[in-house]
Amino acid sequence: MTLKIGTRGSRLALAQSEWVKKEIEARHPHIHVELIRIKTTGDKILDTPLSKIGVKALFVKEIEEALVEKAVDLAVHSMKDVPAELPEGLMLSAFPEREDPRDAFVSVKYQTIQDLPQRERVGTSSLRRAAQLLTIRRDLEIVPLRGNVDTRLRKLEEGEIQAIILASAGLKRLGLEKRITHVIPSDQMLPAIGQGALGLEVRRDDELTVSLLEFLNHEETEVTVRAERAFLKELEGGCQVPIAAFCRFKDGVLHLVGMVAELDGSNTVRDEITGKKAQAEQIGVTLAGKLLDSGADKILARIYRK
Numbered sequence: 001m002t003l004k005i006g007t008r009g010s011r012l013a014l015a016q017s018e019w020v021k022k023e024i025e026a027r028h029p030h031i032h033v034e035l036i037r038i039k040t041t042g043d044k045i046l047d048t049p050l051s052k053i054g055v056k057a058l059f060v061k062e063i064e065e066a067l068v069e070k071a072v073d074l075a076v077h078s079m080k081d082v083p084a085e086l087p088e089g090l091m092l093s094a095f096p097e098r099e100d101p102r103d104a105f106v107s108v109k110y111q112t113i114q115d116l117p118q119r120e121r122v123g124t125s126s127l128r129r130a131a132q133l134l135t136i137r138r139d140l141e142i143v144p145l146r147g148n149v150d151t152r153l154r155k156l157e158e159g160e161i162q163a164i165i166l167a168s169a170g171l172k173r174l175g176l177e178k179r180i181t182h183v184i185p186s187d188q189m190l191p192a193i194g195q196g197a198l199g200l201e202v203r204r205d206d207e208l209t210v211s212l213l214e215f216l217n218h219e220e221t222e223v224t225v226r227a228e229r230a231f232l233k234e235l236e237g238g239c240q241v242p243i244a245a246f247c248r249f250k251d252g253v254l255h256l257v258g259m260v261a262e263l264d265g266s267n268t269v270r271d272e273i274t275g276k277k278a279q280a281e282q283i284g285v286t287l288a289g290k291l292l293d294s295g296a297d298k299i300l301a302r303i304y305r306k
Helices: 011-027 061-068 127-136 149-157 168-173 207-216 219-235 277-305
Strands: 002-007 032-037 074-078 090-094 103-106 121-124 141-144 163-167 198-203 243-250 253-261 268-276
Touching: 002 011, 002 061, 011 032, 011 074, 011 149, 011 168, 011 198, 011 207, 061 074, 061 090, 061 198, 090 207, 103 168, 121 127, 121 149, 127 141, 127 243, 127 253, 127 268, 149 163, 163 168, 198 207, 219 243, 219 253, 219 277, 243 277, 253 277, 268 277
Parallel strands: 002 032, 002 074, 121 141, 121 163
Antiparallel strands: 074 198, 090 198, 103 163, 243 253, 253 268
């Protein structure tokens, strides 16, 4: 039996898909797994900030189309790239154990955000990171940065910028953990929804593939990511809005923190909530409502008018 995985062609996406391939083949020796590289819109447009492209599902749309058309049997996604709404007929069936969800500060000269000189240049493609950086340091110059991890690291080494912010998980999965200068605490910079987690997307009616992937599901990762995604869905968020959330599960209790910020970091609405595991998605919806009532609705309205 051959199982086809749809994946982006970046080094990180391939590393993640190769890991899933090895796990499946080790668990099911009778299955041969093949990786099918698919170029997404986000991979094709590299000279425009993500927030200005104006297309949802930038890094997953073409892969999901291949799933629907049965050109592939499953997709391996970085969950932070997956929109809150999935196409009809598709589902996320398994969430492998989450890697470190926090952001990483990477620099050649400086140890932390606070160590950067006045008006220093920091690279990031994320409005979420940019807004939180400006909350910490109003004086910094945020430089839009696209391209894969290697491209971004090269720009840092060539002195175009003095620091970059990347996902710790991506650097670790690429074997580049030593490049992390400082892991930014989540209470200082809240991660993207689903950051550090992988999601395996399949067709709802493909019961065989769903059953084959069950062993890869990590329950704690699933419930925490589902809470974060329910928060995002309720806010109708996309890549053009600085929205962040991070959920932990400890001692039988879910603890979800969420945030909506102005683009320039001048105003942030942040709150948190706790609840039971069985209430994961309701917790996300409730927290989103609390933020909207506290002024996030006005921030979102201003951003969407731009």
